[in-house]
Amino acid sequence: MPHVVTQSCCSDASCTYACPVNCIHPTPDEPDFHTAEMLYIDPVDCVDCGACVSACPVDAIKHYSTLTAQESVFADLNADFYREPRPRPLLAPPVPALQVRSGADLRVAIVGSGPAAMYAADEILTIPGARVRMYERLSEPYGLARFGVAPDHQRTRRVTRQFDTIREDPRLELILGTQVGVDVTHEELLASHHAVVYAVGASTDRRLDIPGAESSCSATEFVAWYNGHPDFADRAFDLSQPNAVVIGNGNVALDVARILTMDPEALAGTDIAGYALDALRRSKIEEVTVVGRRGAEQSAFTVGELIGLCSTPGVDVVVADEHLDSLPDSDPRADILRGATPRAGSRNRRVVLDYLLSPTAIDAGSVRFVRNELVPAPDGSMRVKPTADEHAIDAGLVLTSIGYRGVPVPGLPFDEASATVPNTSGRVQGMRRTYVTGWIKRGANGFIGTNKSCAQETVRSLVDEYNAGRLLGAPV
Numbered sequence: 189m190p191h192v193v194t195q196s197c198c199s200d201a202s203c204t205y206a207c208p209v210n211c212i213h214p215t216p217d218e219p220d221f222h223t224a225e226m227l228y229i230d231p232v233d234c235v236d237c238g239a240c241v242s243a244c245p246v247d248a249i250k251h252y253s254t255l256t257a258q259e260s261v262f263a264d265l266n267a268d269f270y271r272e273p274r275p276r277p278l279l280a281p282p283v284p285a286l287q288v289r290s291g292a293d294l295r296v297a298i299v300g301s302g303p304a305a306m307y308a309a310d311e312i313l314t315i316p317g318a319r320v321r322m323y324e325r326l327s328e329p330y331g332l333a334r335f336g337v338a339p340d341h342q343r344t345r346r347v348t349r350q351f352d353t354i355r356e357d358p359r360l361e362l363i364l365g366t367q368v369g370v371d372v373t374h375e376e377l378l379a380s381h382h383a384v385v386y387a388v389g390a391s392t393d394r395r396l397d398i399p400g401a402e403s404s405c406s407a408t409e410f411v412a413w414y415n416g417h418p419d420f421a422d423r424a425f426d427l428s429q430p431n432a433v434v435i436g437n438g439n440v441a442l443d444v445a446r447i448l449t450m451d452p453e454a455l456a457g458t459d460i461a462g463y464a465l466d467a468l469r470r471s472k473i474e475e476v477t478v479v480g481r482r483g484a485e486q487s488a489f490t491v492g493e494l495i496g497l498c499s500t501p502g503v504d505v506v507v508a509d510e511h512l513d514s515l516p517d518s519d520p521r522a523d524i525l526r527g528a529t530p531r532a533g534s535r536n537r538r539v540v541l542d543y544l545l546s547p548t549a550i551d552a553g554s555v556r557f558v559r560n561e562l563v564p565a566p567d568g569s570m571r572v573k574p575t576a577d578e579h580a581i582d583a584g585l586v587l588t589s590i591g592y593r594g595v596p597v598p599g600l601p602f603d604e605a606s607a608t609v610p611n612t613s614g615r616v617q618g619m620r621r622t623y624v625t626g627w628i629k630r631g632a633n634g635f636i637g638t639n640k641s642c643a644q645e646t647v648r649s650l651v652d653e654y655n656a657g658r659l660l661g662a663p664v
Contacts, residue, residue: 190236190252194262195492196343197226197248200307200637206243209235210276213269216641217277222634225490228269245350245637247343258499265491265520294318294654297381299368302331303636304626305387306351307643309360315651319359321381325367326418329355331389333636335417336408338443339458340450341496347636369598374622382659383621383650385614386600387643390592390607390627396435400550407434407444407589414447414468416461427471429584433555435547436589437480438488442497442539444587445476449503449537477540477581481572483562484511484521484543491520497539504530506540542581546574554580592632600624606631614646621659623650 193203193212204215204227211233214221229240229249241249252263296312298305301324309320328334330348337344355362366372377384393406405425413420432448434441447455452468480487484507487494498505505528515522530536545557559577562570594607601610601618608631609616609624616622625646626639634642653659 190231190234191229191238191240191249192231192252192255192259192263192266193227193229194248194250194255194259195496196246196341196346197492197635198246198344198347198637199224199227199635200245200347200640201227202243202245202637202640203227203240203249206239208237208239209233210278211235212240213274213276215277221641222638226265226492228266230270231263231267232270245347247346258495261495261520261524262492268520294651295381296320296650297377297384298322298387299377299384300324300331300387300389300626301329301362301364302387302389302626302639303333303347303351304389304629304639304643305385306330306354307640308385308387308625308647310354311644311647312650313354313357313359319361321361321363323366323368323372323377324362324364327365329362329364335412335415336440337415337636338411338447339415339455339460340447341443342458344636345459374599378621382654383623385623385625385646385650386597386609386616386628387624387626388594388597388628390594390632392593392595393588394591394593396547396550396588396590398547398549401588403550403552404435404586404588407436407440407587408592410444410587411440414460414464416459416464421461421463425467426585427467427473429553429582430472430474431582432473432476432585432587433581433583434476434478434587434589435555436488436591437478437541438589438591439490439493441478441587441589442489442493444589445478445539446497446500446503448473448476448585449539450500451502454501473537473585475538475540477542477583479542479545479547479557479581481546481560482543483570484515484541485519486570487521487541487543491524494521494524498524498528502536504528504534504536504538506530506538508542511541511543544572545579546572548578550586553584554582555586556580592627594628594632597628612649614642614649615653621653 201216204212211230212227214224298308301322312318312320330351333348393408409420413423434445507525544560546560547555548558549556557579558574560572560574563573565571596602603610609628611624611629614623614625623646625643
């Protein structure tokens with residue numbers, strides 16, 4: 189097993205194109221690419237050439253001999269992915285060579301500067317003579333790659349080095365502190381560019397609709413606060429009580445639970461905001477309960493994120509036996525959680541993973557829940573059914589982490605159900621010369637690197653329309 193993909197995998201798939209023997213999967217051409225938690229290297233077919241190591245933007249690929257004790261589980265995860273035979277189609281080139289008609293001087297405006305925007309710019313700039321002007325509302329670029337990644341996830345944050353390289357292209361002009369729709373209009377962008385690409389992400393959270401929900405805060409606001417996002421720098425969070433509750437159990441939920449319970453001194457020297465570090469040093473929180481409405485098997489967090497939480501020094505991860513017993517032996521989370529069982533008498537801070545609970549109200553100092561049970565549905569899946577049993581958990585701080593949601597973009601159509609801009613392969617429906625990429629295109633799913641293949645599809649659509657003469661009206 190020469191090389192292994194580890195926790196910080198961002199799924200940008202650069203490694204799959206670099207591999208000379210097609211042993212890293214799923215690739216962007218495979219149907220499970222967008223749902224896979226990470227990519228995996230076949231330990232049998234890997235020829236130890238190291239091409240994938242050089243291609244990875246976040247240093248997620250390591251030689252098996254250099255794995256730490258906490259990372260050794262990733263060797264098993266990589267191998268387990270190939271236990272059963274799977275088709276391995278030959279990987280197509282990342283993007284067919286983009287070519288525009290003779291004498292073209294393609295000019296594109298991109299709204300946003302997060303991963304989807306940077307990957308779109310990178311694709312456009314492969315075209316000789318193409319130019320990109322990027323508009324960012326904030327005073328710093330890179331969106332969630334800068335303000336959404338936990339400060340102690342240093343390897344994941346290294347993807348911004350790739351974005352720095354893209355910015356160095358003199359044909360890319362980044363305009364900070366400018367909001368499209370306020371400082372400049374869509375029509376003005378169309379007047380000076382052949383096309384406009386919106387990469388504005390999903391900028392709000394899904395909200396709870398229960399009594400007292402207004403007294404809670406979203407976990408993504410908390411993440412933005414400790415990462416120094418200027419919109420949230422003045423926020424205050426109650427860290428004065430021993431107990432906190434996080435509703436939802438995805439990766440963001442585990443991130444905030446870890447930040448709330450780890451030794452603040454371990455965050456010193458990271459990119460955490462100074463005011464947040466000071467607040468965490470004064471924090472009285474001793475226990476954070478992360479609550480999911482379904483069972484442990486349906487946990488929304490990835491295995492990599494769980495490993496990161498369970499290996500945090502000074503933090504115990506606690507799961508009731510009844511929930512542990514519900515995990516099948518084939519689920520790698522079972523062994524990880526059993527291995528994290530705290531020692532008797534431990535005085536560490538605690539993260540409790542609780543399940544089968546739906547919030548019904550938030551009162552002063554506590555959250556009320558109804559217990560659920562799982563019942564089989566006609567399609568074979570398990571559905572949640574509330575019982576008559578109620579339960580309350582003390583909490584001075586309540587954070588909700590139940591997903592991101594896109595918001596309407598002025599002047600563009602919007603689908604309320606999916607919270608996306610209706611599009612066909614990135615082309616905005618009913619609008620000329622207007623495109624979308626990233627979460628506003630496909631919904632809030634995938635990882636940082638998933639935006640790369642998404643941007644490639646949008647740029648291909650844009651170039652096809654340019655070559656067909658359908659991007660008329662802009663300067664040439």
